[in-house]
Amino acid sequence: MSGPAEVRAAIRAGELDGPTAALAPGFSQANLVVLPEADAFDFLRFCVANPRPCPILEVLEPGSVEPVVTAPGADLRTDLPRYRVYEHGELVDEPAQVAWRDDLVAFLIGCSFTFERALLAAGLPVRHLQQDVNVPMYRTTLACRPAGRFSGPMVVSMRPMTRTQAVHAARITARFTSAHGAPLHVGDPSALGIAALDAPDYGDPVEIHPGEVPVFWACGVTPQAVAAASRPELMITHAPGHMFVTDLDEGDRPNG
CATH class of the missing domain: 3.40.1640.10 (PSTPO5379-like)
Known part of the structure; x- marks a missing residue:
């Protein structure tokens, strides 16, 4: 299968x-x-x-x-x-x-599930696969550009890595423009308005190991947050x- x-x-x-x-x-x-x-x-x-x-x-x-x-x-x-x-x-x-x-x-x-095989092939961690859970996703304070009746916050997915790994991941995922492309943000989640990494708005929390930082990609769950805002x-x-x-x-x- x-x-x-x-x-x-x-x-x-x-x-x-x-x-x-x-x-x-x-x-x-x-x-x-x-x-x-x-x-x-x-x-x-x-x-x-x-x-x-x-x-x-x-x-x-x-x-x-x-x-x-x-x-x-x-x-x-x-x-x-x-x-x-x-x-x-x-x-x-x-x-x-x-x-x-x-x-x-x-x-x-x-x-973004589309580019995870490329991350794994490069030896980069994909923690939700390692832990057999759903990827963590968070509503942010980043506002999407409104259009017609639709507006609302962006949602991001997160995969923890070291900063060196994050640079490598950015190079790999940048070519996947039809799957959100390179990360939007690396590091401090409060810069995106995320208060607690262990309490995602969607999906499951994952372990962040010593020396790792959260790496955030734009996420296609964004329309669901937009639905709540635009009704x-x-x-x-x-x-x-x-x-x-x-x-x-x-x-x-x-x-x-």
Whole structure:
């Protein structure tokens, strides 16, 4: 079950329901955002204005559930391990599958899980994989650029490393522009408004070893924080860490 189609089939069958980090190595993973068509253009503008947390891989036609660019034959209603449903900014459900409407527009957004194989190949630590937990994610005081009805804080993911390792990680991840690129910040979490690393807003805390510092990347969970701030009628997303596994190679950009 190493390929993306096999992973998606296992998810659809209910055999996989946890975080997707390290699944289908070599293939890109994606965040999901689904909105009514009435809000879709504003959200597209938001993504264009905020490419670090929201690098677009694909935008589907209204009512479509098949991502024909990133994973032909897949079904966005069933092929993620867990979803979140927000109504007027409030989290109301976290189902294993979701219903769909004819006016819903799905966005697939790049994910930092995509570059973790490259970090491991370079001998760099990926602590949440070592501890078999979900990556820690934090709401920050960094404001995204507003667009239309959408505004709110940026979310970041964190992987602890030594400063020397962080420099190496920045060089590696900078080329993954469709998966958030290089880190946004290294070191003092208070500079991002993060009060406690052991209490992430999403995901799980991880150990930080002596000599290590937190390294923060922009995160595709940002739209979920934006939903709470902007309160659209409906937003369906992935549950943090429970991504959509695409057929794209990890270094691919869908438009070349």
